[in-house]
Amino acid sequence: MHGIKRRELTQELLRKKRARDAEKITTYRTLTERVLTSKARGYYTPDELEITTRLLELNPEFNAVWNYRRDAILTLKEQLRSDFWVNELKFTTRQLQAYPKVYWIWNHRLWCLNEYPGSPIERWQLELALVNKLLSMDARNFHSWHYRKIVVKRLEQMSRKNLNQQELDYTTEKINANISNFSAWHQRASLLPKMFAMGQIPDEKSFINRELQYIINAMFTDAEDQSVWYYIKWFVRSDCIVSKLNTEEYKNLLQQIKNGILLINEDEKDFSGKENMWCLKLLCVLETIQIAQLKLDIVPKRSEYLDKLIKFDPLRQNRYRYLAQRP
Amino acid sequence: MLKLDKESHIGYISSLDSKRDDYEYWLSEHLRLNGVYWGLTALCVLGAKDTFDRTKIIEFVQSCWDSKAGGFGAFPGHDAHVLTTLSGIQILAIYDALDVLTETPTDEHTKDRKTQCVEFFRSNQLPDGSFQGDRFGEVDTRFVYAALNGLSILGKLTPDVVDPAVEFIQQCYNFDGGFGLCPGAESHAAMALTCLAALAIVNKLGVLSSEQIEDIGWWLCERQVPEGGLNGRPSKHPDVCYSWWVSSSLAIIGKLDWINFDKLRQFILQSQDLKKGGISDRPDNEVDVFHTCFGVTGLSLLGKDDLVEIDPVYCMPASVTQSFKKYPY
Numbered sequence: 001m002h003g004i005k006r007r008e009l010t011q012e013l014l015r016k017k018r019a020r021d022a023e024k025i026t027t028y029r030t031l032t033e034r035v036l037t038s039k040a041r042g043y044y045t046p047d048e049l050e051i052t053t054r055l056l057e058l059n060p061e062f063n064a065v066w067n068y069r070r071d072a073i074l075t076l077k078e079q080l081r082s083d084f085w086v087n088e089l090k091f092t093t094r095q096l097q098a099y100p101k102v103y104w105i106w107n108h109r110l111w112c113l114n115e116y117p118g119s120p121i122e123r124w125q126l127e128l129a130l131v132n133k134l135l136s137m138d139a140r141n142f143h144s145w146h147y148r149k150i151v152v153k154r155l156e157q158m159s160r161k162n163l164n165q166q167e168l169d170y171t172t173e174k175i176n177a178n179i180s181n182f183s184a185w186h187q188r189a190s191l192l193p194k195m196f197a198m199g200q201i202p203d204e205k206s207f208i209n210r211e212l213q214y215i216i217n218a219m220f221t222d223a224e225d226q227s228v229w230y231y232i233k234w235f236v237r238s239d240c241i242v243s244k245l246n247t248e249e250y251k252n253l254l255q256q257i258k259n260g261i262l263l264i265n266e267d268e269k270d271f272s273g274k275e276n277m278w279c280l281k282l283l284c285v286l287e288t289i290q291i292a293q294l295k296l297d298i299v300p301k302r303s304e305y306l307d308k309l310i311k312f313d314p315l316r317q318n319r320y321r322y323l324a325q326r327p
Numbered sequence: 328m329l330k331l332d333k334e335s336h337i338g339y340i341s342s343l344d345s346k347r348d349d350y351e352y353w354l355s356e357h358l359r360l361n362g363v364y365w366g367l368t369a370l371c372v373l374g375a376k377d378t379f380d381r382t383k384i385i386e387f388v389q390s391c392w393d394s395k396a397g398g399f400g401a402f403p404g405h406d407a408h409v410l411t412t413l414s415g416i417q418i419l420a421i422y423d424a425l426d427v428l429t430e431t432p433t434d435e436h437t438k439d440r441k442t443q444c445v446e447f448f449r450s451n452q453l454p455d456g457s458f459q460g461d462r463f464g465e466v467d468t469r470f471v472y473a474a475l476n477g478l479s480i481l482g483k484l485t486p487d488v489v490d491p492a493v494e495f496i497q498q499c500y501n502f503d504g505g506f507g508l509c510p511g512a513e514s515h516a517a518m519a520l521t522c523l524a525a526l527a528i529v530n531k532l533g534v535l536s537s538e539q540i541e542d543i544g545w546w547l548c549e550r551q552v553p554e555g556g557l558n559g560r561p562s563k564h565p566d567v568c569y570s571w572w573v574s575s576s577l578a579i580i581g582k583l584d585w586i587n588f589d590k591l592r593q594f595i596l597q598s599q600d601l602k603k604g605g606i607s608d609r610p611d612n613e614v615d616v617f618h619t620c621f622g623v624t625g626l627s628l629l630g631k632d633d634l635v636e637i638d639p640v641y642c643m644p645a646s647v648t649q650s651f652k653k654y655p656y
Contacts, residue, residue: 002566002608002612003608003612004612004613005611005612005613006600006607006611006612006613006614007613008602018348018349020350021348021349021350022348024350025348025350025353028350028353028354029353032353032356036404036405039404040404058354059354059357061357061358062356062357063357063401063405063406063408063461064357064400064401064404064405064406066463067406067461067463070463103465103467107463107464107465111463111464140560140562140563142508142512142513142515142560145512145513146508146509146512149511149512180561180562182513182560182561182562183513186501186503186513186514187513189502190511225561225562226549226561226562227561227562230503230561233503234502234503238502314587315548315551315553315586315587315590316548316549316551316585316586316587317587318584318585319544319545319548319582319585322582322585
């Protein structure tokens with residue numbers, strides 16, 4: 001159970017709950033017994049199908065019932081009404097709205113789309129619209145993001161049109177709405193290497209420069225959030241970015257980020273008297289690249305940063321001690 | 328000073344099967360076999376393995392057999408799934424009762440149940456090395472872990488299964504140092520454990536570079552939030568079950584000390600229900616057997632509270648897992 005407040009029931013309330021439960025239990029057990037009996041006998045009728053709807057509304061996690069429902073649908077395929085598939089999708093839409101984190105519903109939804117007569121492209125386009133709605137309800141639901149990728153892949157196969165740019169724009173939209181949406185940053189970092197590799201970024205250097213300004217902006221917007229820091233850590237080490245720059249350009253990019261971080265950290269010190277831990281963590285990463293990889297002749301500050309991290313981020317002090325011992 | 332209230336947790340777990348007046352009892356039937364595994368594991372860690380009636384539990388496991396698919400379902404009459412088949416095997420292994428799987432077959436199948444379980448796991452592997460949970464095709468690294476775990480307990484891992492599975496897991500590694508449920512999916516702490524433990528089971532942690540291991544350790548230790556608990560992804564609330572997913576992952580890569588034990592312990596202890604027993608996802612929430620299990624196994628991993636040693640790879644008592652054959656055989 002997740003997120004359910006603990007309650008302490010008085011004897012009276014407990015008695016009332018038990019009375020309510022007794023009725024619910026009878027209904028639930030009757031439905032369960034009927035479905036499991038039909039299932040064991042391999043007995044499939046439209047009425048049985050209807051019973052599974054009722055049972056799954058009571059318990060959307062009952063996987064054996066979803067399985068039986070699919071077997072029933074396949075068996076009854078020829079006798080189903082013409083609007084059956086549309087209704088089946090409506091049923092799972094309602095289920096997903098009510099229980100957006102139940103794996104089994106997502107799985108059933110995908111099965112429906114694959115079995116949908118003709119599986120037309122319009123159907124999959126509507127599906128993308130549904131995912132958009134679900135992601136507007138909860139922009140971090142990883143089921144929705146995962147499902148989105150499946151839908152997009154299918155649309156690409158059917159239309160023979162690559163949707164990377166559309167998906168990149170979608171991550172921009174999501175990040176602009178909430179800069180700490182790491183799911184969107186993640187998706188962005190998985191799209192860009194593909195887009196570079198497929199030649200979908202027309203002017204690579206100016207793109208990288210725009211992306212650099214975008215993330216510098218983002219880190220100024222919310223320096224407390226981890227999302228943008230993870231993205232920066234990827235950006236400065238990612239082959240798809242680094243390989244497009246000559247050494248001077250790479251040095252320059254690192255220095256721009258570093259300047260931004262140092263500025264944020266100074267502001268933080270002025271404001272709260274404390275340094276920003278993620279600034280210090282990223283400064284370590286940047287300095288390691290600058291010294292170990294680019295052999296820049298700069299004054300090393302890594303051990304100073306690590307000393308501060310040990311002191312001010314004590315939860316993770318053993319990691320910093322480990323890094324301090326390592327050259 | 329908070330203490331782990333072992334007695335009340337043992338009492339809570341042993342009372343679970345007597346809650347038939349509660350609607351929730353029936354609504355969780357589809358998780359019953361998993362629930363028995365979580366309860367039994369928690370009891371073992373609490374040093375109270377004998378609380379359940381061994382004979383009855385073994386009978387119950389056997390009654391969950393799905394003869395059509397050749398694996399275990401969550402409850403009699405339910406369908407076999409990779410996850411529940413693993414739970415059945417784990418319970419039998421903890422009770423040192425795996426031999427019931429090789430007893431003379433009593434149904435129409437000529438093969439014994441152990442052979443059928445092995446075939447069930449193997450038949451759910453897909454060409455890309457991943458595993459589906461059952462014949463309906465859902466793919467997730469949880470199923471890769473469950474299948475390799477089950478095959479390992481049965482001593483039946485083979486390179487034709489292991490090698491493609493390892494390749495699949497490597498593709499689930501992300502730039503941030505985490506793992507997703509499939510290639511390209513966002514990092515999630517539960518998937519870090521499924522991927523790392525799967526690699527550990529087949530003795531293939533070496534496919535990860537030392538730079539990757541450091542990034543994994545970094546991502547995992549950042550899951551600890553100021554309250555002391557661990558979250559599953561950036562900007563999420565802490566939850567007791569991540570006390571297991573994150574800590575066991577860190578233990579597997581030898582970096583458990585990268586998080587703060589005392590703060591994590593406090594968070595788990597604050598999530599106890601000291602009146603009714605059991606542990607919840609976070610302080611003041613309703614308890615359940617899942618979080619009770621992962622709360623106490625987390626504490627055991629931290630070496631706190633005088634608990635029985637747990638194996639971070641299998642999430643079973645170390646005394647049980649030490650007898651498993653180590654792959655490669």
